[in-house]
Amino acid sequence: xxxxxxxxxxxxxxxxxxxxxxxxxxxxxxxxxxxxxxxxxxxxxxxxxxxxxxxxxxxxxxxxxxxxxxxxxxxxxxxxxxxxxxxxxxxxxxxxxxxxxxxxxxxxxxxxxxxxxxxxxxxxxxxxxxxxxxxxxxxxxxxxxxxxxxxxxxxxxxxxxxxxxxxxxxxxxxxxxxxxxxxxxxxxxxxxxxxxxxxxxxxxxxxxxxxxxxxxxxxxxxxxxxxxxxxxxxxxxxxxxxxxxxxxxxxxxxxxxxxxxxxxxxxxxxxxxxxxxxxxxxxxxxxxxxxxxxxxxxxxxxxxxxxxxxxxxxxxxxxxxxxxxxxxxxxxxxxxxxxxxxxxxxxxxxxxxxxxxxxxxxxxxxxxxxxxxxxxxxxxxxxxxxxxxxxxxxxxxxxxxxxxxxxxxxxxxxxxxxxxxxxxxxxxxxxxxxxxxxxxxxxxxxxxxxxxxxxxxxxxxxxxxxxxxxxxxxxxxxxxxxxxxxxxxxxxxxxxxxxxxxxxxxxxxxxxxxxxxxxxxxxxxxxxxxxxxxxxxxxxxxxxxxxxxxxxxxxxxxxxxxxxxxxxxxxxxxxxxxxxxxxxxxxxxxxxxxxxxxxxxxxxxxxxxxxxxxxxxxxxxxxxxxxxxxxxxxxxxxxxxxxxxxxxxxxxxxxxxxxxxxxxxxxxxxxxxxxxxxxxxxxxxxxxxxxxxxxxxxxxxxxxxxxxxxxxxxxxxxxxxxxxxxxxxxxxxxxxxxxxxxxxxxxxxxxxxxxxxxxxxxxxx
Numbered sequence: 001x002x003x004x005x006x007x008x009x010x011x012x013x014x015x016x017x018x019x020x021x022x023x024x025x026x027x028x029x030x031x032x033x034x035x036x037x038x039x040x041x042x043x044x045x046x047x048x049x050x051x052x053x054x055x056x057x058x059x060x061x062x063x064x065x066x067x068x069x070x071x072x073x074x075x076x077x078x079x080x081x082x083x084x085x086x087x088x089x090x091x092x093x094x095x096x097x098x099x100x101x102x103x104x105x106x107x108x109x110x111x112x113x114x115x116x117x118x119x120x121x122x123x124x125x126x127x128x129x130x131x132x133x134x135x136x137x138x139x140x141x142x143x144x145x146x147x148x149x150x151x152x153x154x155x156x157x158x159x160x161x162x163x164x165x166x167x168x169x170x171x172x173x174x175x176x177x178x179x180x181x182x183x184x185x186x187x188x189x190x191x192x193x194x195x196x197x198x199x200x201x202x203x204x205x206x207x208x209x210x211x212x213x214x215x216x217x218x219x220x221x222x223x224x225x226x227x228x229x230x231x232x233x234x235x236x237x238x239x240x241x242x243x244x245x246x247x248x249x250x251x252x253x254x255x256x257x258x259x260x261x262x263x264x265x266x267x268x269x270x271x272x273x274x275x276x277x278x279x280x281x282x283x284x285x286x287x288x289x290x291x292x293x294x295x296x297x298x299x300x301x302x303x304x305x306x307x308x309x310x311x312x313x314x315x316x317x318x319x320x321x322x323x324x325x326x327x328x329x330x331x332x333x334x335x336x337x338x339x340x341x342x343x344x345x346x347x348x349x350x351x352x353x354x355x356x357x358x359x360x361x362x363x364x365x366x367x368x369x370x371x372x373x374x375x376x377x378x379x380x381x382x383x384x385x386x387x388x389x390x391x392x393x394x395x396x397x398x399x400x401x402x403x404x405x406x407x408x409x410x411x412x413x414x415x416x417x418x419x420x421x422x423x424x425x426x427x428x429x430x431x432x433x434x435x436x437x438x439x440x441x442x443x444x445x446x447x448x449x450x451x452x453x454x455x456x457x458x459x460x461x462x463x464x465x466x467x468x469x470x471x472x473x474x475x476x477x478x479x480x481x482x483x484x485x486x487x488x489x490x491x492x493x494x495x496x497x498x499x500x501x502x503x504x505x506x507x508x509x510x511x512x513x514x515x516x517x518x519x520x521x522x523x524x525x526x527x528x529x530x531x532x533x534x535x536x537x538x539x540x541x542x543x544x545x546x547x548x549x550x551x552x553x554x555x556x557x558x559x560x561x562x563x564x565x566x567x568x569x570x571x572x573x574x575x576x577x578x579x580x581x582x583x584x585x586x587x588x589x590x591x592x593x594x595x596x597x598x599x600x601x602x603x604x605x606x607x608x609x610x611x612x613x614x615x616x617x618x619x620x621x622x623x624x625x626x627x628x629x630x631x632x633x634x635x636x637x638x639x640x641x642x643x644x645x646x647x648x649x650x651x652x653x654x655x656x657x658x659x660x661x662x663x664x665x666x667x668x669x670x671x672x673x674x675x676x677x678x679x680x681x682x683x684x685x686x687x688x689x690x691x692x693x694x695x696x697x698x699x700x701x702x703x704x705x706x707x708x709x710x711x712x713x714x715x716x717x718x719x720x721x722x723x724x725x726x727x728x729x730x731x732x733x734x735x736x737x738x739x740x741x742x743x744x745x746x747x748x749x750x751x752x753x754x755x756x757x758x759x760x761x762x763x764x765x
Contacts, residue, residue: 064183065121068138068146068153074173075134076159080127083112089156090116090123097149099123099140125157132161132173139182145193147179147201148214172239177209178202192221192266200225200261200268208238208258213335217327220265224335226258259475262303262336264328267397274475275305275339276521278431281471283309284523285531286390286429286484288505289495293389297322297421299365300395303332304340308352310392311342312519314509319358320388322369326362329353344513365395366407366414373421374413387423397433398450409450415461419487426487428463430454435470435479436541443541451481452545458485459692465492465643466693468538469531473522479535489643493605496532496642499525501606538695551696551704558710561586563593568653572720575752577759578656579720586715592667596652597708603632605644634755637728639705641690648705660722661747667709668724677726677743684740685733 079085083106094101100119107113111127118140125136134157138146158173179201181193193201200209212224228238233256240249241256249256260272270278283306287293296310298321310319323329333340333351342348342355349355361368371377372385396402398409407414418428432451436443443452458466463485472479486492502525510519543552565586571579586592603611615625632638636649649655660666663676675684690697697704709723725743727736745751752760 062184062186063141064181064185065139065141066146067180067182068149069178069180070134070136070138070150070153070157071176072134072136072158072173074132074161074171075127075157076161077129077132079159080111080129080132080134081108083108083114086112086125086127086157087114090114090125092156093138093149093153094118094123096152098144099142145214147211150177150211175208192223192263195263195266196268197223197225197263197266200227210258212260213331215327215331217325217331219325220328221263222328222331223263223266225261225263227261228258260336260338262332262339267400268476270303270305270336270339271475272338274473277471278474278476278480279305279309280520280523281469281474281480281527281531282306282394282429282431282482283392284520285469285482285495285528286392286427287313288502288509288528289484289486289491290389290425290427291494294318295386295388295423296320296390296392297388298392298394299323299369300393302328303336304329304352306392306394307355307358308340308342308345310390311348311352311355311357312345312511314511316357320361321353321358322361322363322365324362324364329360329362344515344517345519346512346514348511366404369417369421370414373417375416375420378420385421387426388421389423389426391418391422391426391428393428393430397431398454399433399447401447405450409454412457412461415454415457419461419463422487424487425491427484427491429482429484432468432481432483434476435481435535436537437478438537438540440541442544442546444545451483455483455693463487463692464489465495467492467495467698468534468693468695470535470537471531479537481538482531489640491643493642493644493646496604497528497606498604499529501525502528534695534698536699539699542695549691549694549696551691551694551700556589558589558591559587560591560594563596563652563654566593566653566721568656571658573658573661574749575756576658577753577756580653580657581720582715582717584717586711588711588714590711591708592711592721593652593654594708596654597650597706598703599651600702600706601636601647601649601651602702603636603647603649605642605646608632608645608647630754630758634753634758640732641701641705650706657721657723659725659743659746661743665722665724666713666715666719667711667721669707669709671712675726677740677747680726680737680740680744682733682737685736686727 087104087106090104091101093099094116102117102119104114104116104123111129113126114124116123120140120142123136123138125134127134136153136157138149138153140146154175158175160173161171179193179198181198181202185194192198209225209227212226213222215222228235237249238256238258240247241253243250257272262269262271287296287310292315293313294315294317296316296319298306298310298319300323301307301321302323302325304321307319307321310316333353340352341350342352343350352358353360372383373387377383377385393408395408396405398405422428432454433448436448440446443449455466455468465486467484468481469484470479470481474480484495486495506520506524513519539552542549561584565582565584566580567583568578568580571577573579611625611628614621615629632647632649635655636647638645638647640646657667661676662678663674715721726740728739742751746753
């Protein structure tokens with residue numbers, strides 16, 4: 001055996017040895033074909049379509065290929081020193097992967113080096129027997145995928161190293177591999193490997209990385225990969241977790257499991273460590289914003305993890321999951337069992353899809369809803385469907401470049417259908433892909449234009465309130481965004497509840513587990529606080545729009561007069577009680593007490609609901625509660641922007657500022673427009689209702705409700721400060737006009753104010 005000779009047929013099957021001389025004669029021709037092959041990148045699943053494409057000859061074919069790189073340590077040294085065994089393993093890889101070997105050459109020096117020339121390109125490896133190391137690379141220009149060859153490569157080249165002089169009989173080989181796309185491709189030649197999965201294939205882990213399954217359903221590719229991320233954990237800890245040596249790792253192996261990742265069409269969908277953060281963020285904020293969610297529908301969600309979260313709610317009576325890909329659901333059940341495991345939920349089934357409250361429909365979700373809730377259906381005699389309290393859109397990302405995404409995120413007719421599918425107090429939630437970055441251009445100029453269109457369009461079909469939020473622990477590399485839309489404003493008030501209220505709801509409404517552990521791993525009242533006030537990235541994205549939204553326009557810079565420049569004494573107004581007076585001259589256009597405006601009392605709508613309930617049901621508490629209610633009524637102002645009435649009270653001396661009758665007020669938060677209580681008509685009401693979708697206002701709502709006033713004219717020292725009460729009420733035109741008439745009576749001395757009446761009543765009593 002000549003270890004340095006070029007041997008092309010040594011390990012070919014016998015029936016191919018005689019034919020090899022003929023192949024060698026045609027080698028030049030085949031090498032020409034190889035060059036042509038390297039300029040053509042074809043996907044296996046597209047071969048048939050390409051054959052039928054009459055224009056295929058006209059397509060541009062760029063040089064491109066795939067590169068599989070494999071490094072192994074702790075391999076048997078005798079195997080690594082044997083040219084024959086190594087060459088045989090190389091031949092098996094070539095033959096079983098249906099590649100074409102033209103020739104190969106092996107040489108021994110310290111270790112064994114082999115290079116095989118393929119029609120499609122090459123395969124090569126080198127070994128260090130004393131170190132137990134083998135490095136191999138396989139490059140092809142064909143369309144066949146190389147990653148599925150890894151089990152074959154491992155079975156042929158990863159021979160365990162025997163260590164007779166140690167306690168361990170075997171030392172486990174360690175395999176480190178990566179896959180790279182090389183060369184250039186046109187957009188038509190790019191497939192799922194160009195998505196997230198390609199990046200994970202390419203990343204050279206220093207620990208485990210195994211493809212669990214690669215499958216093709218009728219609608220998409222389905223891949224599951226297990227990998228160990230050494231940026232988070234030590235590989236030695238992972239190995240100890242596989243033993244029974246009494247170490248912490250061995251007693252808590254669940255903390256050191258390989259990360260399992262699902263990819264559809266190459267796009268990462270979910271991970272083992274991120275399933276709770278993502279799916280709890282998708283489901284529970286909307287569920288808890290509804291008082292009593294009984295009927296729920298899920299669009300997509302084939303892993304059944306979204307279904308699992310819905311089934312944790314006691315109020316649920318029925319949930320329908322509509323996903324077109326039945327095979328994907330089955331593959332997920334088999335290879336992602338943690339995602340759809342309901343065995344620990346009291347009263348549920350082992351697999352969430354078998355829960356008595358759940359129904360699964362393997363249909364086109366758009367068609368399913370259009371056939372039941374389109375405008376034509378709901379106006380016909382055939383309409384008999386019961387509406388849903390919650391809709392959950394767990395389907396494609398809005399930036400996905402496929403027609404179906406257009407239908408999901410840019411069809412006003414479909415938005416209307418979804419609106420019709422909801423009950424009167426219904427809520428819908430969407431997952432909307434990667435959250436924007438601070439340095440991103442306006443979304444209408446990016447692949448996220450559909451996301452902006454959706455957010456802006458929901459108000460047009462009838463939704464009253466739309467809010468955006470993000471979750472940063474879903475293990476997608478970047479924070480993930482969600483959008484929730486509500487059919488009535490009462491749900492918006494529930495969305496703004498405080499931490500304690502959410503935690504109480506969780507305690508009362510979430511089904512207990514059989515194990516006694518917490519049902520929710522990520523979501524709680526504190527988490528909801530982060531969703532209720534959206535991250536500044538959403539404000540920045542919103543305010544980059546052209547034209548700039550009104551709420552984003554910056555206030556004019558003004559001089560500020562501190563609160564120490566004012567004092568309280570008896571008002572100059574008859575029956576005015578106390579009043580606020582200037583101690584210094586103040587220029588027109590100056591802010592007054594800018595810092596003091598940040599100090600206020602805020603009574604959330606749910607707080608006042610509880611006060612009213614206690615007042616009605618516990619007579620012994622009425623005295624104290626009356627004082628609180630009178631305080632708000634006398635010195636504060638109410639707002640109905642969030643659907644239910646909430647109250648604000650200025651906690652500084654400015655709470656004693658009186659109303660300026662007949663337009664005599666000297667401060668306001670807007671320029672004087674001539675409207676007074678004397679000339680107010682029902683038609684004069686200006687609807688101050690906020691935009692349905694306005695992340696800027698979601699972030700600055702409290703600040704907006706307590707915006708500082710500025711002087712409308714020069715004010716002299718000793719002059720009483722007067723403001724405009726006319727727009728302190730904003731619920732609707734009738735309430736506003738009623739308040740305007742009350743102000744008119746006060747200004748005309750036909751009545752006295754609420755505080756004056758209370759104080760006079762106290763004196764009389």
